[in-house]
Amino acid sequence: MNSADSHSSIPVLTIDGPSGSGKGTISRLVAQRLGWHYLDSGALYRAVGVAAGWADLDLADPAALVRCTFDTQVGFRDDGPGEPRVIVNGVDATNELRTETAGAAASAIAAIPEVRAALKDRQRAFRQPPGLVADGRDMGTVIFPDASFKVFLTASAEERAERRYKQLKDKGVSVNLDGLLREILARDARDASRAVAPLRPAEDAVRIDTTGLGIDEVVERVLALLPAR
Numbered sequence: 001m002n003s004a005d006s007h008s009s010i011p012v013l014t015i016d017g018p019s020g021s022g023k024g025t026i027s028r029l030v031a032q033r034l035g036w037h038y039l040d041s042g043a044l045y046r047a048v049g050v051a052a053g054w055a056d057l058d059l060a061d062p063a064a065l066v067r068c069t070f071d072t073q074v075g076f077r078d079d080g081p082g083e084p085r086v087i088v089n090g091v092d093a094t095n096e097l098r099t100e101t102a103g104a105a106a107s108a109i110a111a112i113p114e115v116r117a118a119l120k121d122r123q124r125a126f127r128q129p130p131g132l133v134a135d136g137r138d139m140g141t142v143i144f145p146d147a148s149f150k151v152f153l154t155a156s157a158e159e160r161a162e163r164r165y166k167q168l169k170d171k172g173v174s175v176n177l178d179g180l181l182r183e184i185l186a187r188d189a190r191d192a193s194r195a196v197a198p199l200r201p202a203e204d205a206v207r208i209d210t211t212g213l214g215i216d217e218v219v220e221r222v223l224a225l226l227p228a229r
């Protein structure tokens with residue numbers, strides 16, 4: 001019995017989708033409303049990318065990156081209503097993790113099959129009572145194929161770039177909208193075209209196009225997929 005089978009009675013809601021579609025925001029809010037645990041799987045890939053940068057590793061050296069994946073400790077600290085803090089090898093790396101540089105490094109590393117295999121059990125370990133909301137690219141297809149509820153969030157690339165632009169501007173980071181759009185499209189293309197666990201909706205996922213929808217509306221649409229509580 002693998003670790004996915006051993007927890008299969010615990011409900012899981014998977015929320016996959018491309019960069020900036022709102023997976024993290026919606027998953028956190030839905031998990032809070034349900035009182036369920038939350039897994040930000042992208043943070044694990046980002047953490048390995050950031051740790052690889054700290055160690056000056058070459059992103060074209062898969063063996064070194066696989067060793068780095070095994071060596072990287074990642075912890076989540078939920079201090080309040082905002083994003084949980086992400087602790088990488090004992091250091092609060094939350095802000096560094098959210099940069100587009102870390103996203104691009106994570107996307108490159110995520111194409112290495114052995115890296116994905118090394119992170120599988122760590123992700124499945126988040127499946128704890130009373131339930132889990134898991135966001136990423138392959139939550140519904142590979143990590144939790146038996147999930148009770150599966151969502152695939154999308155939005156137009158232009159709207160996703162504008163959301164990211166606003167998010168970064170609010171944090172005081174100066175960015176260029178066209179550059180962001182190019183980065184988002186490049187990351188989506190790499191995530192969707194890799195050989196292992198590419199970004200794609202599970203066959204049984206409900207697709208929600210969030211273009212023009214506000215955060216609260218998306219949260220309600222997702223919650224409406226679950227049985228009334």
Ligand SMILES: Nc1ncnc2c1ncn2[C@@H]1O[C@H](COP(=O)(O)OP(=O)(O)OP(=O)(O)O)[C@@H](O)[C@H]1O
Nearest residue numbers: 019020021022023024025163167210213214215218
């Ligand atoms: N429906 C929405 N309407 C408007 N803004 C949204 C919506 N959903 C998310 N946002 C905003 O868009 C930004 C990006 O959202 P978020 O980080 O949740 O996306 P993501 O899909 O997790 O991205 P990534 O995969 O790159 O981590 C945030 O500032 C968030 O507040």
Ligand SMILES: Nc1ccn([C@H]2C[C@H](O)[C@@H](COP(=O)(O)O)O2)c(=O)n1
Nearest residue numbers: 041042043045106107110136137138
């Ligand atoms: N389940 C996952 C989660 C993330 N990745 C990779 C691909 C993404 O571009 C990158 C960063 O993820 P984000 O924080 O933007 O959700 O990590 C993946 O391959 N599989």
